[in-house]
Amino acid sequence: MPSISEKGRQMPASPIRKLVPYAEAAKKRGSHVIHLNIGQPDIKTPKVALDAVRNHNIEVLAYSMTEGSEIYREKIAAYYAKKDIHVTAKDIIVTTGGSEALSFAMGTIMDAEDEIIIPEPFYANYNGFATAAGVKVVPIASSIDTNFALPPIAEFEKLITPQTKAILICNPGNPTGYLYSKEEIEQLATLVKKHDLFLIADEVYREFTYEGSQHYSILQVNGLEEHAIVVDSVSKRYSMCGARIGCIVSKNREVIQTAMKFAQARLSPPTFAQIASEAALETPQEYFDEVIEEYVSRRNILISELKQLEGVKVAVPQGAFYCVVELPVADADDFAQWLLEKFEMDGNTVMVAPAAGFYATPGLGKNQIRIAYVLEKDQLVKAVQILGRALKEYNAK
Structure with missing residues (x-):
């Protein structure tokens, strides 16, 4: 049987997209998945x-x-x-x-x-x-x-x-x-x-x-x-x-x-x-002013909500629309998969991006996730509430 290249074997899977099959399975079961995992803005294209x-x-x-x-x-x-x-x-x-x-x-x-x-x-x-x-x-x-x-x-x-x-x-x-x-x-x-x-x-x-x-x-x-x-x-x-x-x-x-x-x-x-x-390139500055104002508002409410969760540490972003969050778990990959496979709150669950895939040093970031705050503020608040309850249940099992 022909073999693939060593380079192909070493090619890393996307930590952002590798949980997609679990998210799709959750949706088929009837869960509503709130996507915090990918930087796809919901802002309208000019x-x-x-x-x-x-x-x-x-x-x-x-x-x-x-x-x-x-x-x-x-x-x-x-x-x-x-x-x-x-x-x-x-x-x-x-x-x-x-x-x-x-x-x-x-x-x-x-x-x-x-x-x-x-x-x-x-x-x-x-x-x-x-x-x-x-x-x-x-x-x-x-x-x-x-x-x-x-x-x-x-x-x-x-x-x-x-x-x-x-x-x-x-x-x-x-x-x-x-x-x-x-x-x-x-x-x-x-x-x-x-x-x-x-x-x-x-x-x-x-x-x-x-x-x-x-x-x-x-x-x-x-x-x-x-x-x-x-x-x-x-x-x-x-x-x-x-x-x-x-x-x-x-x-x-x-x-x-x-x-x-x-x-x-x-x-x-x-x-x-x-x-x-x-x-x-002809987009007026007002477009960016409004977008930045919206992202600042989303960031502020997200950070405020996250800081209320016990054992959670969060870095405050000064740009872009992501933040890294440290969770009171040993393995954020396992937690992220568990969220999609076994947890929901009122029919909702959350998809996050485990942060270990954003590091090259083995072992770093294992208890961290990346959140993209590209959703409406009410969705961000709901997502953090889900994370809070999920952490309690996950750590109690």
Whole structure:
């Protein structure tokens, strides 16, 4: 019998999606499942984006340019300029989601067995992208006790070897919601310049920062032009997860030229999704103001409710729409599965994302979950009430 690859065997399953069969089974039994597990916003996609697709008169759905429409890339550059990020269309390659942008980045700058340092917990699919590229993830732990702030630079320096090619951060963070300060970004910039490394920043949640905090991009750091690579996406910004449009951005010409070869191998990004994404750039600021106000309100009520649960610890996010919660259980994976298989309250149960899958270090995060607060506030309150009762029952069995 033919065998699959070792790489395929090592490819990690998504901690966000692996419980889906249990959730579907619960629904078939008649339970209502409240989904706290996935960052699919319930905010409406901007009408201008949907109208651009509805009203288009395309007769032949042709390939687009490999690097994405020039007009669209020029508009992306104009969007960045408003954020005090100064790039040109030539610094941008449009990708099939931020996922492809990150895959292009790893393929462009790293060879098999090279190393990339990532503060953990981190977006679970980083493990998958690294495995696919044959790259070794070197984790550096951040702590819920410091709200998942950047670990000390001295700890990063201890991990750098001749195989280290890059440091990767997500800012604001998924799953933590932590927003790196300008000072933290500049510390990382100094470090990568000292050791001649790349700094990759996943900035897909740039728009979502709270309490007047400002996002500081690695592309704003003077002198970092040859080291900085940004991964971006329309998925969360415009509540367009299904569009699958993102981009890789760098002022390093060799990086862009090399990434372009990976882009050519997949031909082009989707045409209609680019049309919608280009139109979405016309979304007025009022849209984001209202969305941020709603997320702040949801975050506040979620954190307030969680803090009332005995034995529960929660980090307060400063951006994005996730938080990491530490539970009084030994194994959050087992608890999450039990919630779907054996527990309900008034016909309801909850689906969460166990946090161990957001770590690369074995054993870390086993008693933590990630919650995405992308639901209406009444649903969040109900979900926490369910969690509270479930914890009591689970720990009593």
